[in-house]
Amino acid sequence: MRIGVVGLGYVGLVTAAVLADKGYEVVGVDVDERKVEGLNCGRVPIYEPGLKELLTRSQGRLTFTTDYSRLSDVDVAFIAVSTPTVNGRISLDYVLSASRSLKVLGKDSVIAVKSTVIPGTARKVRELSGREVVSNPEFLKEGSAIRDTTNPDRIVIGGEAQWAMDLVEKVWSFTNSPVIRTTWEEAEMIKYASNSFLAVKISFINEIANLCERLNCDVNVVAKAMGLDPRISPHFLRAGLGYGGSCFPKDTKAFLSFSEDLGEPLRIVGAAIQVNEERPLRAVRMLEEVMGELRDRVVCILGLAFKPNTDDTRESVGLKIASLLKEKGVRVIGYDPMARTESVEQVSTKEECIARAEGVIVATEWEEFKGIEDLLKEKYVVDGRRILDLSKLKRFRAVGYGRMTEGRSP
């Protein structure tokens, strides 16, 4: 089977690499000429564990181009272009533009929409492309994208024409994952409802963390016991500085405005967004509580990627905290094992970052930030991700930690 993948970002590139590795002939198309040129020279534009190796292994079955006409003989073309939220609403511009370009497909080819889109979009894609369309939302997580694509929890296939759904199901037959067949709109809803539910869960535990900070409580103890109830589950119950990344922030907002347009506003999702937006400021206040006036002092942020094992800084909490601190006249330096950004002065080791600063905020729970308590002994510390052994620190605040210990904050 020949496969096309339109949009070679975190989703498209991983999808293309995994499918090529499974033996399909794959053509990847992107409008970004530099990205395509780089890929054709073996340069991988993102950091995702295992991706470079996978791309090298599948050379020969995988080609990259900016030329849509190269898709004319594919059986299935996946759309994996971005769907940003602009002024609180989803922008479908890239998806609709890709759909028009996909008129090059043969009449029996199927378009599978992987991009996260509001209900009703797959129908529009069919109108614009004149081809049969299946909604096949993506659930991968950055940092474990290859494993998630090779072995997904479920495969959702939404559509109308059985033959088209059969074809897309066949593409994923190597996975052995449960397949759920739905309508287009159900598939599109499943994606937003899933992301929103996880975002709600995070904001919920973060509010519990706020309460714990006022009491003689540790949110980790509370969450651990809650999570032992299989109805609650321990997943996505880690209190911290809130969710970032390219999905939850934009998808919750797009889903909320979509629900409002329908006259059925998702109030719980609205509250989760609000709670999340308060997290960076809360981190700054914690640092002020322990350190006092921050102006002209040096603060180090450990972790600029929105989560560990990625170089992605989209909606990164660390960067949001950095900009709040700068507004207060703080001299901010940052360190991240993978992420690179123009917006913060970056140093190349955590040791240097910590040594140069008076205050340290742990914003991302990278593995290499665990066990660094000795480096932090003389610093003011905010453990925003609860990865430190607090008993080894002197002057600190930690998310969801309100245990009183003599001589220690709080």
Ligand SMILES: NC(=O)c1ccc[n+]([C@@H]2O[C@H](COP(=O)([O-])OP(=O)(O)OC[C@H]3O[C@@H](n4cnc5c(N)ncnc54)[C@H](O)[C@@H]3O)[C@@H](O)[C@H]2O)c1
């Ligand atoms: N990143 C994730 O973890 C993740 C997981 C699941 C779903 N999603 C969804 O998948 C979609 C893609 O996300 P991403 O993070 O991979 O985006 P991305 O921004 O990393 O990549 C998108 C790519 O699409 C290209 N593009 C834009 N318009 C195009 C067009 N008309 N034709 C061809 N290429 C075009 C861009 O140049 C870019 O390379 C979004 O809808 C997102 O919500 C993302």
Ligand SMILES: O=c1ccn([C@@H]2O[C@H](COP(=O)(O)OP(=O)(O)O[C@H]3O[C@H](CO)[C@@H](O)[C@H](O)[C@H]3O)[C@@H](O)[C@H]2O)c(=O)[nH]1
């Ligand atoms: O208990 C938790 C779990 C996560 N997070 C934060 O939540 C954000 C998102 O994390 P994660 O879900 O692991 O990363 P993403 O790669 O953004 O993946 C999410 O978004 C993707 C895009 O839609 C979906 O495909 C995935 O299923 C969904 O998990 C990050 O900032 C995490 O730090 C927490 O604060 N506490």
